Amino acid sequence: MPFELYLNQIVSGLLTGLVYGLSALGLSVIFGVVKIVNFAHGEMMVIGMYLALLLFRFAGLDPLLSIPIVALILFGLGYALQATVINRLIEVPDYMQFLLLAGIAIIIVSLSLIVFGPDAQNVQLSYAYDSVQIGLLIIDKARLLAGAAAVGVAAALFLFFEVFQPRDDLAVDSVGPDQMRVRFDVALGDTWGLLDDRLLLQPSLKSMFSFGLLILVLIFRPQGLLGKRT
Amino acid sequence: MLNLWLGGANPRGRALLAGMLAVLAAAPFFVDSYIVSVLILVFYFAYLGQAWNIMMGFAGQLSLGHALYFGLGAYTGAALYVKFGLSPWLSMPVAIVIAMAVGAAIGALGFRFRIGGVYFALLTIAFAEFTRILFDHFTWVGGSSGLFLPVASRQGNDLWMLRGAPIMFYYVWLVLTVGLLILCRALLASRLGYYWLAIREDEPAAQALGIDTFRYKMIAVMLSAGLTAVAGVLNAFYFNVLFPEPTFSINRSIELILGAIIGGVGTLMGPIIGAFILTPLGESLTLIIEQIPTGVQKLDGLKQVFYGLCVVLIVLFQRAGVWPWLARKLRLGADGGKGGA
Structure with a gap:
């Protein structure tokens, strides 16, 4: 019994990890291209989640289907942010960029609090409690779909970079498409966040472990677990 | 001690500072x-x-x-x-x-x-x-x-x-x-x-x-x-x-770093001036919101939006903070916060 339990936990954790991984990939692309740490990344993801929520409530659209719409809207938002604010930050000291994006993050969170209130919202999908059985494994259908969508978008991103080989002199110009990509994961994140709000109920000690890991990585491998030492 | 403290400010600045301190010390009585x-x-x-x-x-x-x-x-x-x-x-x-x-x-x-x-x-x-x-x-x-x-x-x-x-x-x-x-x-x-x-x-x-x-x-x-x-x-x-x-x-x-950012990072008076700008504005905003009967609860986060907006505006338009600009306007001389730099 316990073995099955562990196996199911691991698989469900991996599926969650795929979505988080995609979101982190978005952060990484922004940092790689414009050298700006998008401190408001998670908050932009929240916008994506609420958009998906609205599309579900008022248009009955499955979050998986609303991905392109949400992605497009956030592409526009990201583009506007880039054009009005981020471009002015190129010459600014690092800590100022950090603070500015933290300010934007506060604005987004507080505005969504005003608009949507403090209570958790969710999407009542018909298949919210369905699961797929593969041998010993019992996987949430919603989780599986979110994970698959994350892999799909990540694959599309890598393909994008294969086709449009980024050149150094184009670094700043290519921000648009990259922002677009980031918005894809935003849309994806939303799918995830809405499909499984049970995540919120899990013991918070888990996230303490995550922060502990982050501290260790920052100290011993600041280039990241897989990065090359410069 | 007082001399050391006021070393960087000109007479105008000293007078203003002393006045401010006197007002603050007496304020609770009024x-x-x-x-x-x-x-x-x-x-x-x-x-x-x-x-x-x-x-x-x-x-x-x-x-x-x-x-x-x-x-x-x-x-x-x-x-x-x-x-x-x-x-x-x-x-x-x-x-x-x-x-x-x-x-x-x-x-x-x-x-x-x-x-x-x-x-x-x-x-x-x-x-x-x-x-x-x-x-x-x-x-x-x-x-x-x-x-x-x-x-x-x-x-x-x-x-x-x-x-x-x-x-x-x-x-x-x-x-x-x-x-x-x-x-x-x-x-x-x-x-x-x-x-x-x-x-x-x-x-x-x-x-x-x-x-x-x-x-x-x-x-x-x-x-x-x-x-x-x-x-x-x-x-x-x-x-x-x-x-x-x-x-x-x-x-x-x-x-807790908002005051310093808005007033001016690295200056002595910056955090104080920043706090004096930020808090009354934030509070009056809250007061105004409370006047709107329907919005009392829903607009709870508006003060945070205002704080965030302050940071964004400062970084974009007045990067050194309000204090260096204010000190020039009021002809208060060097702040001393830049350590003579």
Whole structure:
């Protein structure tokens, strides 16, 4: 019994990890291209989640289907942010960029609090409690779909970079498409966040472990677990 | 002492400062309790911004996890009072030592392993968040259900135990804020202050000049942490209630540096001016919202939106902060915060 339990936990954790991984990939692309740490990344993801929520409530659209719409809207938002604010930050000291994006993050969170209130919202999908059985494994259908969508978008991103080989002199110009990509994961994140709000109920000690890991990585491998030492 | 403090300002500046201090010292006798509570909030922003400024403004090390030191101070003071009936003035040294030790640990890790800039800031956030969750499960001090200080219905004000009316807290905050301003003024005029500015402007050059940069950065972090913890203790006794989430969260870390950012990072008067701009505007916004009958509850987050907007506007249009600009306008002479630079 316990073995099955562990196996199911691991698989469900991996599926969650795929979505988080995609979101982190978005952060990484922004940092790689414009050298700006998008401190408001998670908050932009929240916008994506609420958009998906609205599309579900008022248009009955499955979050998986609303991905392109949400992605497009956030592409526009990201583009506007880039054009009005981020471009002015190129010459600014690092800590100022950090603070500015933290300010934007506060604005987004507080505005969504005003608009949507403090209570958790969710999407009542018909298949919210369905699961797929593969041998010993019992996987949430919603989780599986979110994970698959994350892999799909990540694959599309890598393909994008294969086709449009980024050149150094184009670094700043290519921000648009990259922002677009980031918005894809935003849309994806939303799918995830809405499909499984049970995540919120899990013991918070888990996230303490995550922060502990982050501290260790920052100290011993600041280039990241897989990065090359410069 | 007074001479040392006023050394950088011209006669106009001295007169203004003395006038401001006199008004603040007399204010509780003339204004109502609401204004007193707003002014306490002003001191809160001014003091904490100043404490953070030592690390960022003087030594150039960005911390976005100062809620950690604030929270450690708050919990140390509150726990020692609730469990052992210890006076906050006796628990303050304990809180300072704890915060300095934690600051030293983070600083040592960050500086020894050469974690710079954004990554150092991330490290400070990670430690603060780690501690927040730790305190959620630290049941001895109440865990996530909070720690409450008994509010004794005593007659008069007990300064020794910090139990009493807001006016008592007002004067404690005022003394601390002015004291910290004097301390920072002295620090900047000292050899230590010049080392910090050298490190802030160009660390490799400072090192090449023979400055032990590791040592002086450590001093900045520990001083800043200890001073922040003092405010934590005071705040816990003022509000009488502590929860891990609002005490240690990143929002707190951002909040307590707002005054310094808006007033001017690296200046002496910046955090104070910033606090005086930020708080009354934020509060009047809240008042206006309360006038709108339908929006009372829904517009709760509007003050935060305003704070965020302030940061964005400052970074975009007045990067050095309001104070340098204001000082020029009022012809107050050099702030001294730039250490003669």
